[in-house]
Amino acid sequence: xxxxxxxxxxxxxxxxxxxxxxxxxxxxxxxxxxxxxxxxxxxxxxxxxxxxxxxxxxxxxxxxxxxxxxxxxxxxxxxxxxxxxxxxxxxxxxxxxxxxxxxxxxxxxxxxxxxxxxxxxxxxxxxxxxxxxxxxxxxxxxxxxxxxxxxxxxxxxxxxxxxxxxxxxxxxxxxxxxxxxxxxxxxxxxxxxxxxxxxxxxxxxxxxxxxxxxxxxxxxxxxxxxxxxxxxxxxxxxxxxxxxxxxxxxxxxxxxxxxxxxxxxxxxxxxxxxxxxxxxxxxxxxxxxxxxxx
Numbered sequence: 644x645x646x647x648x649x650x651x652x653x654x655x656x657x658x659x660x661x662x663x664x665x666x667x668x669x670x671x672x673x674x675x676x677x678x679x680x681x682x683x684x685x686x687x688x689x690x691x692x693x694x695x696x697x698x699x700x701x702x703x704x705x706x707x708x709x710x711x712x713x714x715x716x717x718x719x720x721x722x723x724x725x726x727x728x729x730x731x732x733x734x735x736x737x738x739x740x741x742x743x744x745x746x747x748x749x750x751x752x753x754x755x756x757x758x759x760x761x762x763x764x765x766x767x768x769x770x771x772x773x774x775x776x777x778x779x780x781x782x783x784x785x786x787x788x789x790x791x792x793x794x795x796x797x798x799x800x801x802x803x804x805x806x807x808x809x810x811x812x813x814x815x816x817x818x819x820x821x822x823x824x825x826x827x828x829x830x831x832x833x834x835x836x837x838x839x840x841x842x843x844x845x846x847x848x849x850x851x852x853x854x855x856x857x858x859x860x861x862x863x864x865x866x867x868x869x870x871x872x873x874x875x876x877x878x879x880x881x882x883x884x885x886x887x888x889x890x891x892x893x894x895x896x897x898x899x900x901x902x903x904x905x906x907x908x909x910x911x912x913x914x915x916x917x918x919x920x921x922x923x924x925x926x927x928x929x930x931x932x933x934x935x936x937x
Contacts, residue, residue: 646872646934647855647865653835654684654845656854658709658728659761659783659819665690665711667823671697674825679704681830685845687728694734705840708732711761712747722766729846730756744776752778757849759817762786764800773807780849784816784856784930787831788823798832801885801920801930808916809887813933818856831858852932860921860929867917867934872906876921876929885918886936899924908936 661667662674669677671688678686679702687709688695694710707729714723715738723744727734734754736747748758757780763773765786773782782804790798804816818832834856838848848854855862861877874882882904883895891912896904908914919931 644868645864645866647853647862647931649835649855649861649863650837653854653861654838654840655682656685656834656836656845657683657820657822657830657832658687658707658759658817658834659689659711659726659786660686660822661690661711662688662695664688664693664695667825669825671695672699674822675700675702675704675706677825677829683833684840687726689726689728692736694730694732696732705842705845707842707845708734708756710734710736712736714744714747715742718769720767721769721772723768723772724761724766725751726759726761727751727754728757728759728849729842730754748776748778757781757846759783762789762797762800762821763803764797765789765794768803770803770806770810773803774810774812779814781815781817781852783819785818785832785858785928786821787819788821788828793824793828799928801918804933805885805887805918808918808933811915813916813935815852815854815932816856816930817854818858818930833857835861855929855931857929858927859925860923860927862919862921862929862931865919865931865934867908867936870908870910872908872917872919872934872936873903874905874919874921874931875903876901877923878902879921879923879929881922883920883922885920886914886916888912888914910937
């Protein structure tokens, strides 16, 4: 069964960025032009608690409405931030007495949008926090601003998401910049999406999980058949296979200019999912959405 195949010319998207409408350091039009010059096909400005609509933009990118919402969390030392993507342009949301992640997720869906959990590693999210969220469309597995020189190195959330997948919560994963400074974090995390360059096609592909997260490498194909996960990629140094098990044989295939690898799923070990991560010579990663194998 073919699990994933990347289009010959996929769209490149960033779904998390901030402007001077909240705490970003570039004005909306300036930020959009920077991403257009960097070769992106579509972006979402996701300012905090406000829907930023930049009607003066006349470039070639497609703009998706977006917002980042922060939930009041009673537990000390934890934050919960959520993205809403693709809502109607009249979308607004206000804090309620029972302010919760689920309230925002449901409001986004009611407005025709999609919801994603932001930077769970940076946020110090606990597993029970993640498992309590229903109808999430995905989660940031990588968030560029969540590493030095801006933050401690909490950019990669693979470990937490492997734990969630081990509990049966197999979420699609996105990589984003969460641009604030438009410095070293910009243009570092994105998704490659199989879609035409119009809003309906992009939203449908996002909803269906027809994409993979990346810092550069491409995952070209992934098949699961006859007990093996078979993967083809752009040239990389390592292709690794994560699962719910702490040990299983041949979980890392390495080589110079590696473009394919196979992994035998060990149902006899109790494996229930496989997550493919490809790593190139420079250490840049690509993450495939998890495959349920049990």
